[in-house]
Amino acid sequence: MMAESQEKKVGIVSCSGEGCVEGTISRVATRLVLEKLRPNETVTICLPLFLAGGKEEREFARDYPTITVDGCNKMCAKVATERYSAKPASSIIITALTRDWGCPKLGSRRKLNDEALAVAGKVAGRIAEEVDEVLKRWV
Amino acid sequence: MKASPKKVIVIPCSGIGKAFGSISRDVTFEVTENLRKETTQTLCLALLVSGDQESLQLVRDNKCITVDGCPLQCAEKNVKYAGGKLAGSFRVVDVYRENRHLKLRSVTFLDADGQKMALAVAERIGKRVDELLRDE
Numbered sequence: 001m002m003a004e005s006q007e008k009k010v011g012i013v014s015c016s017g018e019g020c021v022e023g024t025i026s027r028v029a030t031r032l033v034l035e036k037l038r039p040n041e042t043v044t045i046c047l048p049l050f051l052a053g054g055k056e057e058r059e060f061a062r063d064y065p066t067i068t069v070d071g072c073n074k075m076c077a078k079v080a081t082e083r084y085s086a087k088p089a090s091s092i093i094i095t096a097l098t099r100d101w102g103c104p105k106l107g108s109r110r111k112l113n114d115e116a117l118a119v120a121g122k123v124a125g126r127i128a129e130e131v132d133e134v135l136k137r138w139v
Numbered sequence: 140m141k142a143s144p145k146k147v148i149v150i151p152c153s154g155i156g157k158a159f160g161s162i163s164r165d166v167t168f169e170v171t172e173n174l175r176k177e178t179t180q181t182l183c184l185a186l187l188v189s190g191d192q193e194s195l196q197l198v199r200d201n202k203c204i205t206v207d208g209c210p211l212q213c214a215e216k217n218v219k220y221a222g223g224k225l226a227g228s229f230r231v232v233d234v235y236r237e238n239r240h241l242k243l244r245s246v247t248f249l250d251a252d253g254q255k256m257a258l259a260v261a262e263r264i265g266k267r268v269d270e271l272l273r274d275e
Contacts, residue, residue, distance in 0.1 A: 014155055016153040016164070016185070017183040018181050018182065023183065028248075030155065031246060031247040046155055047155070047185055048184055048185075049213050051185065051217055054211075074191070076183065076186050076188075076189045079189050110172060
């Protein structure tokens, strides 16, 4: 989680929830954005470190725009970002997207099946679009 | 998310920046879904830290083992902060130091070496779970 002060970077905060497959999808989708879709425009914030009081993480999320990616409607990443830093520029909830997309069989939280991998890819695309929107609004 | 009195709660950091965090997560699933699936369970660390009452009760009523990727030990810190009964603390980086021949390259999807590392940590945790349950 490093960014030079003058660089335009968007922080992606994934819940990585261990309790359900959507938590794994949030994590994989975030990694796909960082590694493949928008590697030069994004950084990730390690949520456990952020929650444990990570100073650098909290300052970044306060000073730079963030996009939270939550597995379920408990929205732990969004709530924590708001509580400790600032309101995210955008928030994504996987269960809301999969309900809209009609994806009932996402399988194991440990190893994503083909359907879940496809969902992770679509979510990553959605995050990348949000990154572009945030960068467009950046003044 | 209710646990029987004999369940041990295994909680990984699931850090997203390095392979160690991904391994901590896979370790937890190996223990809770395979090696000791009858006697362990996991929960969402982020939900616990956000103050979810059911999660707080779970870590306060049951013995907990944390699995951290790196020396910052965020899972351990957060479980202690939540008032959980910490009964074991493992760090992937420590096991890595004993297995430097394994090359941990992939973060998103663990490769074969990452899976081997996860199994090595999981087996240690399985033994610790057995010790904890014997002590009860």
